[in-house]
Amino acid sequence: MNVITQTTVASFVVMVLLCAAGYFLGRNLKKRPGRMQVITEKGVSMLYNLVEETMGKHNAYWTPYIGALFLSSIGGSLIGMTGILRSATSDVSTTLTWALMTSFLVWGCTIKNSGFKNFLKGYINPLNIVSDIAQPVSMAFRHFGNIMGGGVLMSILYTGLAGLSSLVVGAVRSNGWAVTGVTAAVGAVLLLTGFKKGKLALKIFGAVFAGIAVAAALELSGVFGEVPILEVGIPAVLSLYFDIFSGGIQALVFSLLTMVYVGMACPPRR
Amino acid sequence: MLILTEVTQFESLVGVNPWTALFTFCNMIITFLLLKKFLFKPVKKMIDERQKEIDDMYREAQASKDEAARLQADYEEHLSSARAERDEILRDAVSRARKRETEILTEAKSDAAALLAKAESDIAQEKKKALNEVKNEISSISISIAAQVVGREISEADHARLVSDFIGKLGEGDD
DSSP, rough: OOOOOOOHHHHHHHHHHHHHHHHHHHOOHHHHOHHHHHHHHHHHHHHHHHHHHHHHGGGGGGHHHHHHHHHHHHHHHGGGGGSSSSSGGHHHHHHHHEEEEEEEHHHHHHHHHHHHHHHHHHHHHTTHHHHHHHHOOOOOHHHHHHHHHHHHHHHHHHHHHHHHHHHHHHHHHHHHHHHHHHHHHHHHHHHHHHHHOOOOOHHHHHHHHHHHHHHHHHTTTTTTSSOOOGGHHHHHHHHHHIIHHHHHHHHHHHHHHHHHHHHHSSHHHH | HHHHHHHHHHHHHHHHHHHHHHHHHHEEEEEEEEHHHIIHHHHHHHHHHHHHHHHHHHHHHHHHHHHHHHHHHHHHHHHHHHHHHHHHHHHHHHHHHHHHHHHHHHHHHHHHHHHHHHHHHHHHHHHHHHHHHHHHHHHHHHHHOOOHHHOOOEEEEEEHHHHHHHHHHHHHHHH
């Protein structure tokens, strides 16, 4: 079992980045804020508002933890977009640790607010034990599964596109410079018409043809072995959903669930 | 390539690596503490301070506005009361002057009437006195004339009666 895994490195990088960003955003605060400070304050007060709305005003002091959790989750998901590191959140070790931290916070708050006896009394119904186990597991696997699934889908897409690319470019290349030139000409014509008439579809097809021709030319002249040219474009669009949207949603869901569970364990004092 | 490695690592992906979990836990705590110290606390403090300052400024502005309104109301009240006082004084003065005027007039009228009455009574008295004097004069003259004419004394009573008859006729003729 490795001591240092990719996830460890990724979460360490996320931690360093977040702390550095926090340090630089949080220093030199002025009464008359600059542009960055306005954005920072907006973000911080949005987090405070979210926590106050979900957990109640008396629980506003939980915001730093929720914020750290939320930012770590988003950062852990987005770090996968670098292509160097895998998303920290697509490792169940990460999400399970966070979910267990939430559970321990809930138990701690319950004991603190209603006493150890009442905490134990809650388990007279043994189903509560099941739910207390199911809660962190479901949280962990929901987050992990979404990010991991997105990553796997993106990998499959990249592999598939690489295969398609080598197939198409190979077909053009094997027919020599003439077909390459024709493809390039078709691409250029399509691109030009597309720009003249302002049609997006023509532009895209033109770019595809031109790209294939360029890739084939590069391979023919022996500059590169294989150019997976079709990997350009489509993954960018899907990445918007699988990496950014999904990462944001899962971070929000995870921190919202944490807020709800901890908030229920910390009712307002009478 | 990537997909293959991921598939071969799938077993280890779903499993939990306790070292990773430990490091994640530590990283989370460190992130939490550092963000709290460097980002959340100072930013929240700054927001609250600014909010407080703005609230104070608004409160002060409201207070001075209230004060100004109070002062203005004060002044207006003073002004209107001064106006009312002035009107009061004027009205008082006018009415006093009217009263005095009528007083003076009535006084003058009564004075004039008194003077007139006195003058009339004086005149009447003077007239009576003059008449009496004339009467006496005439009677004495007539007595002396009569004495001389008649040469004898007539009784005093006859004499007086004669004279008064004469005077009466005289007065009638005079008026």
